[in-house]
Amino acid sequence: MNPAPCGRDQKRWRAGVLGATGIVGQRLVHLLSHHPWFELTEVAASERSAGRPYAEAVRWHVDAPLPPEAGDLVVKHLEPSLDCDFVFSALDSGVAGHVETEFARADYPVVSNCKNHRMEPDVPLLVPEVNAAHLDALVEQKRRRGWDAGFIVTNPNCSTAGLVLALKPLADAFGLEQVFVVTLQAVSGAGYSGVASLDILGNVVPFISGEEEKMETEPRKLLGAWDGAKFVDAGVRVSAQCTRVPVQDGHLECVSVKLRKKASPADVREALRSFEVSAELASLPTALRHPVVVLDEHDRPQPRRDLNAGNGMAAVVGRVRECHLLDVKFTLLSHNLVRGAAGAALLNAELLAARGWLNADRRPAQREAPLPTEVVSKN
């Protein structure tokens, strides 16, 4: 764990969580309970929960106990009058769109896990290890929308998150042209009541609403560039097929890639294994220095056994081998609730904090915060 960026004088940013009772929201509450930079000061949720103590309102699904300080917070309404420096949004997509906009307009930085704003032309779809430079789009976002201190940053869909992490080193090393992917996704990806047991016990459901579309479009933005005025798509073409399997947590993906430059499975394995983040990223509390973990066992990764590699923040890759149609195929696992949701948003917030984006107006002391420079050995 890294200390807070120097100059902050041990004072922590105050964070709110919108949609705190949901399965991603509570994971954020859990991760924030022992975070070195952020302090959870507000939880907000739908009408049904508002006004009740969080401990009562939430049906807790995290393995660790509910943090008592969080349990005592009173759940607030989804209105931009929260006492915090920025908010995480883990809202249902039905309301996320306008609620996030309202908060941003009211000067709250919004770090969102929701799909609503992801593909907008001035909203960063951010995975720090992949496209930290996209944060520059925030200047344009504020300008266009006339927002002051507020803005919206998003992280990708849970099954895209792990995928782009494994694709990035390949795109860098060899160029990336085509991606075939079939997912075997865990039930927690659909939220608490998202998958009825009668549908999934001893069964597979070969359809997840909207998922294939997200997987086919989000990587193009993520692996592309911000040219100062707009996002330029990466040229990669993706074909995705998504299924739901009777697994609690952890999305498994069978991937095949066509590369621009010829590469053997050994080359690919090496490129993945040696992928290392910048010193700036390595200094973020939630970041891994090597976010792609490569396994050599012939039957791994497996959801139940490899879920928590890198504290749930790693993309775990195995079975790297030749593909008869494209170039190389492999199996990929990532934790859908951590790497694919709560951990992703948290890492985004950390990068924003490190770069001085977190609510300059409300926290003037923060405005001059220099970038953290020390690099702590991790992972």
Place this chain on the structure above:
Amino acid sequence: MNPAPCGRDQKRWRAGVLGATGIVGQRLVHLLSHHPWFELTEVAASERSAGRPYAEAVRWHVDAPLPPEAGDLVVKHLEPSLDCDFVFSALDSGVAGHVETEFARADYPVVSNCKNHRMEPDVPLLVPEVNAAHLDALVEQKRRRGWDAGFIVTNPNCSTAGLVLALKPLADAFGLEQVFVVTLQAVSGAGYSGVASLDILGNVVPFISGEEEKMETEPRKLLGAWDGAKFVDAGVRVSAQCTRVPVQDGHLECVSVKLRKKASPADVREALRSFEVSAELASLPTALRHPVVVLDEHDRPQPRRDLNAGNGMAAVVGRVRECHLLDVKFTLLSHNLVRGAAGAALLNAELLAARGWLNADRRPAQREAPLPTEVVSKN
């Protein structure tokens, strides 16, 4: 159900099952218990079971009760002295190779579900709806090996069986160039003790030994031709990734195909749905007139819900849609123990019977059996 081919005078062929205690063997025993053409007269298995009544030796896994007549049979040794006109082989691959050869040499037609002889240059790898003409290779097989009444016919691997059934109409209608397939396979595909519960409860194992190789080679033979002297591979290239999921029966496959002639998803759907077998095949007791079932629901097929379509002999296809990389993608389900094993072997035996191949020497009356010509409305 069709009556026996005319001329057979209601007399049924006597069948033996090698490897009768295994999960495929017992499925054969079950299917034979009410078969209009075949009568189960012998069960044979490994030393451990030989000499005991079948009811005692078998750990019965079929949903229906053990047929009492079968239960009373004494399990024989795996030696070619069985009292029957032909044998099914559902042996472990460790012994299937030489045992099947021994039986064929001893004048038994061998209808095998095992992998050992599948790819040999004079052994038909047979799916009647796909490549009935491959049976002609038996003449060459007998000639080369100097066998008299005996021979070996095989059916493909359980995950290949459903796949080629769906590929055949596409190859016929549009030409087939490339196939991408990811499987989600049921545990019964590995036999009774093949998958330990500790490995698969709430988990996915992204590896099945030898399975990807079979899926990448067998379709080339199946969709190819017998030119009178040798099998000519179909030009199709296949890339397969195989996984095991916590499902009891039914292999689900996510497929994408590149066709020679441009075709829309609607064209593909139509080609699959209108696929119809010949009058000869339609007259076989186990055959479906339309062996490919196309579902329109957005989230089907599902293993638990669609497993028994067409009595487990159908390839069930759903979600036919465009693919961004190849042409069209779809989801496919087939019953691994029926279409992919016991039912496949049974259908092969029926075709052999109808064509007069079943042990001409031992059953001379059979030699002149004309092809059945009537077509019974089915499916």
Place this chain on the structure above:
Amino acid sequence: MNPAPCGRDQKRWRAGVLGATGIVGQRLVHLLSHHPWFELTEVAASERSAGRPYAEAVRWHVDAPLPPEAGDLVVKHLEPSLDCDFVFSALDSGVAGHVETEFARADYPVVSNCKNHRMEPDVPLLVPEVNAAHLDALVEQKRRRGWDAGFIVTNPNCSTAGLVLALKPLADAFGLEQVFVVTLQAVSGAGYSGVASLDILGNVVPFISGEEEKMETEPRKLLGAWDGAKFVDAGVRVSAQCTRVPVQDGHLECVSVKLRKKASPADVREALRSFEVSAELASLPTALRHPVVVLDEHDRPQPRRDLNAGNGMAAVVGRVRECHLLDVKFTLLSHNLVRGAAGAALLNAELLAARGWLNADRRPAQREAPLPTEVVSKN
């Protein structure tokens, strides 16, 4: 299957199903689709479904296909203006109470699977094999409530249904004093969205709301008597513990009983096995002559393997052995959706039909229907 009671001239009673889209309702629709005495003419459900074709409104969960005639029915509102001779009620308990009363008041016989009226002092809680004589209470029910042709008959809770069937022969043969029971219940017992997959995958939930109370009280009424004016409780004391397990269908129960008269496990096994229903009951289409099936295997019954014994109408008993605390213990399985719900209601309706209770006013021809006398060999 038995023909309709003689004198009915092949005309079938017209049945409606209230709550037809639920998991029990659709099971009733399925069972009625090929019923010799009843014809499904109406389906009714909540506002959300009313007005739509049944095929559209229902999320079909039965293994067999949705019967096309049923699929074409338009779902009606829950109002007593249905075109049928009687109704089944498979409503949510939130509305069942007053809706059933309304229908009964409007002259519809109501055959209910709901808990709301079960324990009322003039409502038969009926399991034909156990307490057919309780039907006599209907005279009193009509008198008290001033109802004309309408009335309410109920069947017990799904886990009680199988239990009392196994207890009845023991009560008859030896007298029954105490019952210990721990249930392992399937998820379908809670309805389609009753159990979230996140709660039950690889888990057990040791609590089912209200279930233990039902199991501890309903058997006392069921095994008791109707004395002409009121129900007299059986003296038996029951202690129940109920758990939910990751099984699709089939409630398993671990039972221990204290008997009034000393009995060995062999005696108990014999009493269960020889339990036979009366000629009147045996003539009902859904009835089994021997509704308790006793297995001798050391590890049965098992939900997945023994679920469909007796078409799902049997109580399957195994492992009958001595108990160190009470007298004898055993394992019990019954199909919660058939024996415990839809099949139970159907059998109740058949008994009502046979006894001439089904809507005499609306179907005058029925009034004179003699009791069926033929006994058809079954089970």
Place this chain on the structure above:
Amino acid sequence: MNPAPCGRDQKRWRAGVLGATGIVGQRLVHLLSHHPWFELTEVAASERSAGRPYAEAVRWHVDAPLPPEAGDLVVKHLEPSLDCDFVFSALDSGVAGHVETEFARADYPVVSNCKNHRMEPDVPLLVPEVNAAHLDALVEQKRRRGWDAGFIVTNPNCSTAGLVLALKPLADAFGLEQVFVVTLQAVSGAGYSGVASLDILGNVVPFISGEEEKMETEPRKLLGAWDGAKFVDAGVRVSAQCTRVPVQDGHLECVSVKLRKKASPADVREALRSFEVSAELASLPTALRHPVVVLDEHDRPQPRRDLNAGNGMAAVVGRVRECHLLDVKFTLLSHNLVRGAAGAALLNAELLAARGWLNADRRPAQREAPLPTEVVSKN
């Protein structure tokens, strides 16, 4: 974690594990990898594994990675020539009997998880929180058998372990007469290949060989006394029914008890919650000060959610309520591999170490080790 008993000068006892490749053996290897008192110096297993590095020989099933130092150990034969101060035995019962005797005769203290010697009249069946005084029987054991430094101490069956922990405070506070228990046991209790996935996916198996007998006899010895010459049974009568459910780890038990002294559910809850171990026990590294955890939620404990309470060493109790037949009933959960096996053996070894029993001859420095007296605040 406690430091080593004072006087030991930071030197750790050297431990061997017999049956180290099994599922309990590897759990021991895992727990020993960071143990303050013990150091793993030897692993031994059957012929198949002997001679290979442990990392190769084992199929690792623990969530945490295989400890590298352990992985490098060469697996030894099951012969009493191991370089260690004492051995844990996690052998199959087929060989455990004579192998353990051989090691004890050769001066190794044997801390066994196996059933073979548990009920012998001079072998302690030990759960430190329940019957630490039984260790006195070792004097008699050595005398009778003529053993010098060696002896055998056992821990109970995995489902008994949690049960007696919850029964002990009740026996102490109210007296215990009768226990009714139905178990829902996890698959890991049967070892890696103990339960085939085809038997348990979506199913329950209501039989576990020998389990009910163990649960009905072991508590009588555990809750009884050592009178200086023999074990005196506790008077309690137990009736057990055991089932296997599709859960990975964690045995759930539905328990009902009859007490000598009247007690309300609240009394029982209080007795369980306030149960506290002695200062001697509290100082053992693996011990919990309060080994019974009482939950107030209405639907807990649940295997997946409460498994790791107290690092897997707690007996977790919930739903304490009145029983209509006996006095009080409740639900109980314990980790079958930790509290019920590896953790139990480890705690036994710690008590032996603390009391100076661990191989005085081989480690003379140990002989004078005073009992640890400090009490560290835990749990």
